[in-house]
Amino acid sequence: MAEPEDSVSEIEPTAEIVDYIDELTGLPEPKGALTFSSSHSVLLMPNPKIHxxxxxxxxxxxxxxxxxxxxxxxxASPDSGLVRPDEFVYRLSQTAPDETATFRGVVFDDDNQPIENATVRVSWDDGNLWNMTVTETGKDGAFSFEKLDPGLARVDILVERGEHIDVFSNRVLFSPPALIEPIGFTTIDFTLPPAEEFAAQPCTNGDDECEVRQIDMTSQQMEHPLMDSGASSIxxxxxxxxxxxxxxxxxxxxxxxxxxxxxxxxxxxxxxxxxxxxxxxxxxxxxxxxxxxxxxxxxxxxxxxxxxxxxxx
Missing domain, CATH: 1.20.1270 (Substrate Binding Domain Of Dnak; Chain:A; Domain 2)
Incomplete structure (x- = not known):
């Protein structure tokens, strides 16, 4: 009886055996001798010293x-230097829109008591037109103006004292609006001089006695007018x-x-x-x-x- 042929036949390899590392790298193993040579190149780095x-x-x-x-x-030195706070605020007020200033304050007498029913008159030059607005102080001596033009203005405070009307005049600089606010606020309190100082002032008509007595501070405030203390702080x-x-x-x-x-x-x-x-x-x-x-x-x-x-x- 013939023996059955083996079911598994031996397969002879037909391809060259490829090295495992060559399969990973894709680079064949060098077969020749390696030769190293120098290119005389110099590695450079940025110079840490400044030019x-x-x-x-x-x-x-x-x-x-x-x-x-x-x-x-x-x-930081508002009382000295080339530029003063009032000059800085005045420059800003020149480019500010009209009717964007608010003016508030309190009127006191020489005893530091608020004056009721004092007349506060604000006037300013608007090109060829001289504008003026008037209000009176309340029981606490406070007053308030709105929709004024930023810049320089004249503030007259009129107080009746017996048979006389005392007028206290000052030059005031209204602050323009800040960059983040639509309205500029100016707060200034006024203290009227005593009646004796008003009585010592000469009358404008040359008489010995006059009904209207005035102390005008505007001539002394031409270079540095009154302004809000908050503007100086800024x-x-x-x-x-x-x-x-x-x-x-x-x-x-x-x-x-x-x-x-x-x-x-x-x-x-x-x-x-x-x-x-x-x-x-x-x-x-x-x-x-x-x-x-x-x-x-x-x-x-x-x-x-x-x-x-x-x-x-």
Whole structure:
């Protein structure tokens, strides 16, 4: 009886055996000898030291920061300096819309007691027209005006004292609206001089006695009129803001000089722009310094070759 043939036949491989690593990488194993050669290329890295042009710009920025700081000191000193709070508020009032000022206050006598039924008259020059509005104080001596034009105005306070009418005149600056408010508020309290001072004033018609006695302070307030104390506080706060920006820009400038970063130096120039300076000097110099930072060339130095320890070779 014949033996059955084996059901499993041996299959001879027809393809070359591919290395497992070659299948993963897709790269055949090199069969020839490897040869290494040097291209004499030098690895470069950015120079951590700032360029000489960058150093010159940094010194220029320090001077610009000084201008911004001095401008802040000027703003923070309302009683001295090139720019006063009243001048600052007056400039803003020139571009403010009409009828956007509110004027409030209290009238006191020389004993610091509120005066009732005192007449408060506000008048201001509106181009070719002289406007005037009048109100009276209440029991608490308070008065209020609305829809006035921001800017300079004359305020006359009339008080009846026996057979005389005493008039106390002042020059007042109405605050314009702030950037976030539609109305500007001005609050000023007035204290009338005693009756003796009014009696000592000469009469306008040359008589020894007159019914209307007046103390006019407007001639003494031509350069610095009365204004809201809150406006002065905002002015001083702006001054401290300028000083803070100048100090921040100075810090960024010194940081750039130590790190050699042109980006930090450019940031310092941008911050110094907002310091303004007198006559916008810091703004102009800040723009010049910002543009000059783009002219600073990039410098590179070769990477230092360090010898590895013999145990790692």
């Amino acid at each position: 000489s042009l960058g150093q010159a710009i940094a010194v220029f920025l320090l001077f610009t920061c000084l201008l911004g700081f001095l401008n802040g000191v000027d703003y 002015y001083i706060t702006i001054g401290f803001g300028f000083m803070g920006l100048a100090l921040i820009a100075t810090g960024f400038t010194l940081w750039a000089m130590n790190s050699g970063s042109i980006g930090i130096l450019r940031t310092a120039a941008a911050i110094s722009f907002f310091g303004m300076g007198h006559y916008y000097a810091a703004c102009c110099f800040g723009i010049v310094a910002f543009l000059l930072t783009f002219a600073v060339p990039k410098r590179y130095i070769p990477v230092e070759q360090k010898t590895l320890p013999s145990g790692l070779l």
